[in-house]
Amino acid sequence: MNTRDRTELITRHTEETVTEAEIEQLLDERERPHAYIGYAPTGEMHIGHFTTMRKLADFIAAGLEVTVLVADLHAHLDDEKSPFELLDARATYYEEAIRGMIDAAGGNSDDVTFVRGTDYQLEEPYTLELYQLIADTTISRAKRAGSEVVRQSDNPNLGGLVYTLMQSLDVLALDADIAYGGIDQRGIYMLSRELFDDDETPACVFAPLLSGLTGGKMSASDAGSKVNLTDDATEIDEKIQGAYCPQGEVEDNGVLEYLEYLVFPVLDERGQQFTVERPDEYGGTLVYERYGELEADYRSGELHPADLKPSAATAISAVVDPVRERLTDQPELLADAYPDRYE
């Protein structure tokens, strides 16, 4: 694979790349450039995580070294979203769920290195550098960098600010050439690029954030706005059935976004097509190989939401299925990580 093809593979289906030239240069100069993505093990993982995870299969295929950081300390620093005593259980659950998603997306999770925040964030080189950053960064600068990531309130704790600086530092600590994450992470990695010398500074790849099923942004606190990895076929069906999905409109349409960024890429990986079972009354069954064809039909009105929804639900369920099974086969993972929700 040449540099151009590798770059294409690394940047396809993304929201933004900073910058493509830097990625190409990396591929030319380094044997195996190193990409990393971090997740703070807070709430249960959902389909939004899955879409960002699918990219890791592309990274692996493009010959990158890939590290997944399970940022356990971050999960507590961000407004104590995860209690300190549950960090280990949640990190364990996250790693297994992430492995499941990578494998389901056509990658091999054994090709990925897993690291926990506490593996290195308590060591001296890291903490010393962190203190330097703390001394060197204004509150407003740190706030701005983390404004899309860290929970905001009238009286924020210091944790959110330290969180931001730590994540900026993680890029260096993990010796990553490419920082990957949702577009909401942009501010933090831009701070990274600002704080450190050019030769340490990461190139960035940002994934799109999917719309929520109820319209607007996907929200962790709104169960109906997203599909969870452990939702069964019936629950997925109900959520898709209830989803905001105006006829002919592609903007802010979570159902279509799920199809574009998750279902079609994964089906493609599995060598499968997307089938819309449609009553003869409305024109009969449709089969799509590519998302673009489906979107064109949807825009034109040829494909009606009422026909699309059941098929989309079935396809989403099929994509999530291996992950769901893997998690439900190990019920103790979720039970230990979220004792309040699972008895």
Next chain:
RNA sequence: CCGCCCUUAGCUCAGACUGGUAGAGCAGUCGACUGUAGAUCGACUUGUCCCCCGUUCAAAUCGGGGAGGGCGGACCA
């Protein structure tokens, strides 16, 4: 260490001065209308009023104590 303020529905809050066992908006649920959902109408649900003790026929409301949260002052050797 001292002082002041706050705690009521899932969320934001009203009600407290002038005791009569609780309200609004949003959210949610269900109908109507759409071949989905949303929007729009219509209906409905929701509570240890932070905890304990006391006063009273009666306490979210008054008094005392406690817990949690916020703000300020003092201390700055």
